[in-house]
Amino acid sequence: MFGPHHEAPAPSVGSRLRPYTLTGGRTRPLHPLQLDTLLAARPVPADVDLGPEGERIRLLCATPQPVAELASHLGQPVQVAKILASDLLHINALVIAEVDDADSRPDRELLEAVLVGLRAL
Template sequence: MRAEPPGPRHEWLDAAAGPVVRPYTLTGGRVRAAKGFDLVAFVLAAPGADPAGQRGLQPEHRRLVECARRPAAVADLAADLDLAVGVVRVLLGDLLARGLVAVHQPPAAGAPDNDILKAVVSGLRAL
């Protein structure tokens, strides 16, 4: 007969994943950041940013600041933290409001002209 491991047992503990926390718990029920972040926007921690001295930050906030010590895209940060992009965007909004990170959006000038797109479609149809 095998003995139960010591300590309390919880239904929300998963042997493979560890404690399972719902995304809305991390964001306090918020689903949108105060400011929109593009997936390829680069995030950089502010010089001298110390999330340990800030009250009300979660461990995920602190991990985001640590990962952003070097420039990283929003999508990469989500992958590094194994969190949904929407959750990372909300958490980055919190950090941006506190001045702990800076976000550099990509330039929007790369969109092609409608006339060029129409010419490409016409050329493809001609094939």
Template sequence: MNEDTTAAAPHGRGSQWYDTEAGPLVRPYAMTGGRTHPGPTGVRFDLIALVTLAPAAPSADGTKLGPEHRVLVDLCRTETQSVAELAAGSDLPVGVVRVLLGDLLELGRVAVSRPVPPAQLPDERILREVVEGLRAL
């Protein structure tokens, strides 16, 4: 029998949200205010959507920014990152990151772009013919 049960030991009422090793746990809906969808309509935060700081972003001391928002801004400060990279770098669930990015987009703090869709990329057959033509030269 495992004797090391202190990490999961109850600490009174509401103890299921406390872990002695990790500290108090925050539910994802608490970080987003219970929201599950990003604010702006028409913007899709796919895993591959690229997020950068907006060129004319307001100062970083905004009162509407929570600690999770600030983490995302700091991650975008160094380079453009995908939504998946932001979720991994912030150690937050992707759904939470999408909602927080929606907030940042509405505040004018970030810009979102999408990579070229596969339908707009050149056909692989055409690229092979170009390579073969270059080799024939």
């Protein structure tokens, strides 16, 4: 999988591609991504070839995954994962997942218990 102006090289069977080859020599993603940016897969037409890395990223993102986790699963540096994920964002094969703020906030009772504990110190 490569950006809009790059052709994928033909790897030999069984070889592991180096990061430079995976990214087509690019060092910066098309989209600014952070380590904790959550990415989720989107359906793509059957005639779109994402390459093995792109397909693997889409499978991993069946449930939203942070960029750092993708890098770990791919066994690649974070910058490589950012570039590959950014390519998928560019062609709408991935989306940045929205985080529901209500679920990430602690409830009021917990905050009050922490406050009582702090005052007791």
